[in-house]
Amino acid sequence: MQELMNMIHRMIIESLGLEDHYDSHMNSLAYSIRFSNYYKDTLDGRINLALPSHKDPNYISIICPHNVEGLEVKAVDGQWMQTIPMTNSFTVLVGEAFKAWTNGRLYAPTHRVKLNSGIEKRYAVVFSTIPNITNDIICAPKELIDEQHPLLFKPFKYYDYVKFRFSDEGERVDDALKTYCGV
């Protein structure tokens, strides 16, 4: 998984012409893995939202849903799209750290998990890249900032942002990243 993740980071960095930043970026990464277990809300059969709408704060999430549908992703035009699980494939989502680091070149979509009728349970494994705790400043490379692309987010410490993001205020606002460090 780590090799796949590193390949995705390399593809993004190369596609943006940021090869000079490759080593420092890769050295600033840490990896995490999470196992999620979703149940249908049995108190109210009509509510089938297993994971409410959110954006991931990290760089990249690779999701393995074990062939069970349910992950919905909001497109730029606001439409919810269902992801279709495929055998031997993963879903890759961009998070807010990469959106900020790429000065908005990458889109960090809102997403949610719904358990549709007939699905009582869903397991997912989520493998993520996050900044290393000792090196967590997110600062867009100068190559991605110019007149057409003014700086969108002031440099920030990732773990301070995560604290804000999961605070009452961070949960309340529509765009926590913009509220926290938007220019």
Ligand SMILES: O=C(O)CCC(=O)C(=O)O
């Ligand atoms: O289970 C999924 O498909 C997505 C999980 C997710 O979005 C998350 O854990 O942040």
Ligand SMILES: [Fe+2]
């Ligand atoms: Fe997520």
